[in-house]
Amino acid sequence: MLLDAIKRDTTNALTRFMRNGGENYKYAIELISHSKSVELRRENFSVFINGQKFTIAYNFIFLKATLKAVGNSMRELVIVECPCACCLDSVLFHIIRGEKELRKIIILDNIPEKHESWIRRHTDAKICFPTSKLSVSSLFLLFISYILPF
Numbered sequence: 001m002l003l004d005a006i007k008r009d010t011t012n013a014l015t016r017f018m019r020n021g022g023e024n025y026k027y028a029i030e031l032i033s034h035s036k037s038v039e040l041r042r043e044n045f046s047v048f049i050n051g052q053k054f055t056i057a058y059n060f061i062f063l064k065a066t067l068k069a070v071g072n073s074m075r076e077l078v079i080v081e082c083p084c085a086c087c088l089d090s091v092l093f094h095i096i097r098g099e100k101e102l103r104k105i106i107i108l109d110n111i112p113e114k115h116e117s118w119i120r121r122h123t124d125a126k127i128c129f130p131t132s133k134l135s136v137s138s139l140f141l142l143f144i145s146y147i148l149p150f
Contacts, residue, residue: 035073035074068094
């Protein structure tokens with residue numbers, strides 16, 4: 001029932017639900033703790049529970065508790081877009097500090113060097129950079145060398 005209620009407007013619906021009392025709060029944290037994958041974006045993050053994606057804003061009033069719960073179960077962290085530095089500090093600290101199952105971190109965007117170093121110091125998870133950032137001139141040279149025979 002909670003999953004259906006929070007599909008449309010996860011942050012607000014989850015806030016209302018968790019504010020309704022101790023049992024609701026515990027139930028929501030328990031549900032979130034079953035997330036196996038987390039995606040970080042500039043304005044929010046998404047957790048995946050039972051194949052469904054739920055997006056939560058960084059200004060969520062239960063952010064720390066949510067991140068700690070996710071950190072206990074997630075196996076994969078994907079940084080799609082780098083959040084602002086203050087959000088990234090908090091998110092990484094609360095997710096990775098609590099992680100027990102994290103196996104892979106996929107970084108699809110540039111992140112500050114201090115954050116990459118912090119990640120490497122605080123987890124044994126495999127860190128992947130699946131896309132390399134090539135300059136336009138490098139791409140042009142590759143294209144030309146592919147087309148023109150030498």
